[in-house]
Amino acid sequence: MAYTEEELKKELETKEYEYGFYTDIKSDTFPNGLNEEIVIAISKKKEEPEWMTLWRLEAFKIWKEMEEPEWANVHYTKPDFQAISYYSAPVKADPNKSLDDVDPELLEMYKKLGISVDEQKKLQNVAVDIVMDSVSVATTFKKTLAEKGIIFCSISEAIKEHPELVKKYLGSVVPQKDNFYAALNSAVFSDGSFCYIPKGVRCPMELSTYFRINQAGTGQFERTLVIADEDSYVSYLEGCTAPSRDENQLHAAVVELIALDDAEIKYSTVQNWFPGNKEGKGGVYNFVTKRGLCEKNAKISWTQVETGSAVTWKYPSCILKGDNSIGEFYSIAVTNNYQQADTGTKMIHLGKNTRSTIISKGISAGKSQNSYRGLVQISSRADNARNFSQCDSLLMGNECGAHTFPYIEVKNKTAQIEHEATTSKIGEDQIFYCNQRGIDTEKAIALIVNGFSKEVLNKLPMEFAVEAQKLLEISLEGSVG
Amino acid sequence: MLKIENLHASVEDKEILRGINLEVKAGEVHAIMGPNGSGKSTLASVIAGKEEFEVTEGSVQLEGEDLEETSPEERAHKGVFLSFQYPVEIPGVSVTNFMKTAINESRKARGLEDMPAKDMLKLIREKSEMLEIDRKFLSRSLNQGFSGGEKKRNEIFQMAMLEPKLAILDETDSGLDIDALRIVANGVNKLKSKDNAVIVITHYQRLLDYIVPDFVHVLHNGKIVKSGGKELALELEEKGYDWLKQETAV
Ligand SMILES: Nc1ncnc2c1ncn2[C@@H]1O[C@H](COP(=O)(O)OP(=O)(O)OP(=O)(O)O)[C@@H](O)[C@H]1O
Ligand SMILES: [Mg+2]
Numbered sequence: 086m087a088y089t090e091e092e093l094k095k096e097l098e099t100k101e102y103e104y105g106f107y108t109d110i111k112s113d114t115f116p117n118g119l120n121e122e123i124v125i126a127i128s129k130k131k132e133e134p135e136w137m138t139l140w141r142l143e144a145f146k147i148w149k150e151m152e153e154p155e156w157a158n159v160h161y162t163k164p165d166f167q168a169i170s171y172y173s174a175p176v177k178a179d180p181n182k183s184l185d186d187v188d189p190e191l192l193e194m195y196k197k198l199g200i201s202v203d204e205q206k207k208l209q210n211v212a213v214d215i216v217m218d219s220v221s222v223a224t225t226f227k228k229t230l231a232e233k234g235i236i237f238c239s240i241s242e243a244i245k246e247h248p249e250l251v252k253k254y255l256g257s258v259v260p261q262k263d264n265f266y267a268a269l270n271s272a273v274f275s276d277g278s279f280c281y282i283p284k285g286v287r288c289p290m291e292l293s294t295y296f297r298i299n300q301a302g303t304g305q306f307e308r309t310l311v312i313a314d315e316d317s318y319v320s321y322l323e324g325c326t327a328p329s330r331d332e333n334q335l336h337a338a339v340v341e342l343i344a345l346d347d348a349e350i351k352y353s354t355v356q357n358w359f360p361g362n363k364e365g366k367g368g369v370y371n372f373v374t375k376r377g378l379c380e381k382n383a384k385i386s387w388t389q390v391e392t393g394s395a396v397t398w399k400y401p402s403c404i405l406k407g408d409n410s411i412g413e414f415y416s417i418a419v420t421n422n423y424q425q426a427d428t429g430t431k432m433i434h435l436g437k438n439t440r441s442t443i444i445s446k447g448i449s450a451g452k453s454q455n456s457y458r459g460l461v462q463i464s465s466r467a468d469n470a471r472n473f474s475q476c477d478s479l480l481m482g483n484e485c486g487a488h489t490f491p492y493i494e495v496k497n498k499t500a501q502i503e504h505e506a507t508t509s510k511i512g513e514d515q516i517f518y519c520n521q522r523g524i525d526t527e528k529a530i531a532l533i534v535n536g537f538s539k540e541v542l543n544k545l546p547m548e549f550a551v552e553a554q555k556l557l558e559i560s561l562e563g564s565v566g
Numbered sequence: 567m568l569k570i571e572n573l574h575a576s577v578e579d580k581e582i583l584r585g586i587n588l589e590v591k592a593g594e595v596h597a598i599m600g601p602n603g604s605g606k607s608t609l610a611s612v613i614a615g616k617e618e619f620e621v622t623e624g625s626v627q628l629e630g631e632d633l634e635e636t637s638p639e640e641r642a643h644k645g646v647f648l649s650f651q652y653p654v655e656i657p658g659v660s661v662t663n664f665m666k667t668a669i670n671e672s673r674k675a676r677g678l679e680d681m682p683a684k685d686m687l688k689l690i691r692e693k694s695e696m697l698e699i700d701r702k703f704l705s706r707s708l709n710q711g712f713s714g715g716e717k718k719r720n721e722i723f724q725m726a727m728l729e730p731k732l733a734i735l736d737e738t739d740s741g742l743d744i745d746a747l748r749i750v751a752n753g754v755n756k757l758k759s760k761d762n763a764v765i766v767i768t769h770y771q772r773l774l775d776y777i778v779p780d781f782v783h784v785l786h787n788g789k790i791v792k793s794g795g796k797e798l799a800l801e802l803e804e805k806g807y808d809w810l811k812q813e814t815a816v
Contacts, residue, residue: 522642
């Protein structure tokens, strides 16, 4: 029925956060505030070895001296770092329990999230490591993976069980001093996932982690470390949801990927943290540092579907250190109402014949602001480096914004760089055309948005592409056929 | 089937349709001709329910039911189909996916389940063969990069898939080469029955050699200024519109 721009806009506004419920599980929460004692307490609580405690303290020292960055095209009230509790663990959680013993309330929550562990078990193809409020509560398929020598566990467990790997690689791609939020994360990270694929092994299933912020006023600081040893392959999916709350929640994660010679890592993210209500109140601040390192002939692909968070600040990057290595970035970022997103990627070409591809699709509705910020850097040694970037923006209505900031730094004359950008608007004519064929406006929008995002959706593993489409529908209030 | 009475419609306070009366019965073919800018496409859009145009007076009835409060998609569900003069592009959405969505939405409106994939594929094969459409074409993005003629043929493919009660073809012949015109016209003829009706908007007699109209109407300045049988089209071809314009100016 409705199809004028005015009406279209109204329709988009009425979206509610589908996963906004609060599960009443008893939590063990630290007092608010951050100081050395808290850092030590976190480390102790997690029964960490001394080297880890020291590493955290070093990060804390660095963080204290740092200033919060201000250059992104986002505006928000800065979080009060002393008003946040830095640790919250569900008390009933016990990683040694079998799935059948898992707290029924937790299982209920997974069901609401549409990722019931039962279902995942049946699916037989996805191993899930769920991080809820900081502690890994259920890990499946460990055995199948172990047979191949694959390690997939919480980072806390890895610190205890595989210290040599953690010591060697933690902070090797994103050092403690990298940036304000990375330093903070290094000091206080509560949990996260760890994954190691041995030489020559192709991980037989998609590895998947779901993050979720549950407790009021808790910041979530996960730390993810994925190591693909020589000639191995892994596809990893990270999904996130957060219950809706009035106050802003902080999320500052660090993800490090290491692809050794001839290895390949595919890292896909579906992020739908609470974006705030339609007046722009509440929502998650998502400040994430994600970076991968490629050795010789290695390949890293980042694929992300971002529909949530009030403020997003995120640039999954690739350091193409080895010759012939490949970096890819495929992104869909949707913003609605008062959401602000400043995302993009950095492709750092160090090795010879390195190649990178960037496909970014921004969809803005309501009064939201959607920025793409990309850096392509070609070092003097990187002979014959190639980059292709394509940034497409789709606007709905007249009050939202799309911005593109491509930065290119080339220090080698043999580099080949291509950049394409388009901006389009969902037109009344397109909507009417769909209406005339019997497709209502909501469905028409979903169809058009899906078509616009197709190149990126196609990069997601099958089962998650379906889920991502569902998220696009929810965030733009529509449905897809 | 379709009854239009004293229809006035305007856009941005500019009156474009100024009192149209037209009745189309099941089994009939009507041709609407008339000079550029006379309001032919506007009439088609108003019948299809485009809200950009405001109906200020008069009514459009489909099978006895006033359509004033009926949304474009509901009209489509009731069997109204418009072959657009300028079909729009939808990047990334394949012809097949678009048709699948359209058909299932119409079925949903009628309380039916989604069409089983097998039936859908069969229907697609049948209709694309009838219109001699290459299967590869169906996986391309809707209308994106289609030639003028391909767009028009694709409109008729959609019509064939949806099997409407009332089809309005707005200059479907323009852009079609001689062979394509024959194929498309044959397609339309095959879909014709005593239960449905077709309105063809065209500038050329040529199409009407294939799709033979029962009535021909001439639209000028938002009004039907002359109606007649199929011979009227021949007369127009020969004489142009001037004599009619003069007649109505008097
Ligand atoms: N959205 C609009 N805003 C302003 N004027 C419009 C609009 N749509 C149509 N018109 C005007 O209405 C008149 C009729 O247009 P319409 O497209 O119905 O003509 P037509 O008979 O289909 O012409 P043609 O043979 O060239 O296709 C034209 O003068 C056109 O400029
Ligand atoms: Mg016209």
